[in-house]
Amino acid sequence: MIKTIYLFFFVCIFSLGLWACTGKEEPYKNLTCAEFAEFINSPEVQLVDVRTMDEYTEGHIAGSLIIDVKDENFANLVDEQLAKDKKVAVYCRSGRRSRTAADILVKKGFKVYNLDKGILNWIEEGREVEK
Numbered sequence: 812m813i814k815t816i817y818l819f820f821f822v823c824i825f826s827l828g829l830w831a832c833t834g835k836e837e838p839y840k841n842l843t844c845a846e847f848a849e850f851i852n853s854p855e856v857q858l859v860d861v862r863t864m865d866e867y868t869e870g871h872i873a874g875s876l877i878i879d880v881k882d883e884n885f886a887n888l889v890d891e892q893l894a895k896d897k898k899v900a901v902y903c904r905s906g907r908r909s910r911t912a913a914d915i916l917v918k919k920g921f922k923v924y925n926l927d928k929g930i931l932n933w934i935e936e937g938r939e940v941e942k
Contacts (some may be wrong), residue, residue, distance in 0.1 A: 824835045824867070824875070825897045828865070837913075838913075838914070838917040838923075839913040839914075839916075839917055839922075839923035839924065839925055840923070840924045841906075841924075841925050841927040842900075842924050842925065842926060842927060842934055843927060844926070844928075844933050844936045844938060845936075847927075847933075848926070848927045848938060850900060850924055851872070851874070851900050853877040853898075855897050855898060856897065856898050856899070856900050856924075857872050857876070857893050857894065857897050857898070857899045858872060858874050858875040858876065858900045858901065858902075859875060859876050859877075859878050859893070859899060859901045859902075859912070860872065860875040860876065860877050860901075860930075861877075861878060861879060861880040861885075861899065861901055861902070861903045861908050861909050861911075861912040862877070862879065862880075862904055862905070862908065862930075863879050863881065864877060864879065866904060866920060867893065868942065869942065870930070870934070870940035870941065870942050871940055871941055871942075872902065872930065872933065872938075872940060872941070873939065874941075875885045875902075875939065876892060876893075878892060878906045878912075880903070880909075880911055880915070881908070885912070886915060886919065889915070889916060889919060889921075890919070893916075893921065895919075895920050895921055896924070898921075898924060899916055899921045899922065899923050899924070900918075900924045900925075900926070901916070901924070901926070902914055902925070902926035902929055902930055902933070903927050903929050903930070904929045904930060904931055905928060905929040905931055905932075906925065906926065906927055906928050906929040906932075907929075907930065909925050909930060910925060911928060
């Protein structure tokens, strides 16, 4: 009887754990380099580099705007420079800051696509950057 109760308790806790892990989908879409490269070719996509100006000048994806996510005015700059009726593609160095930027943009009503693993992976795959 005690074993049955423990088994039931274990199954319930395990099921609850599985349920808690499901449905936590990102509010934006992460894209591989190949998907991102194809996606940003559309004129309906606004490409945004969320790194610092120094990082941007070291190399960036052609056609990208620079809006530093660490700038305290990031939210205001986004409102001034981006159109809400167009999709936004964001990237940074490794993907961490662009996720932060994507969260902010989604809350502001933008449809956002993030370059998973950032420009480092882009370069590693042999894709072009401008300096």
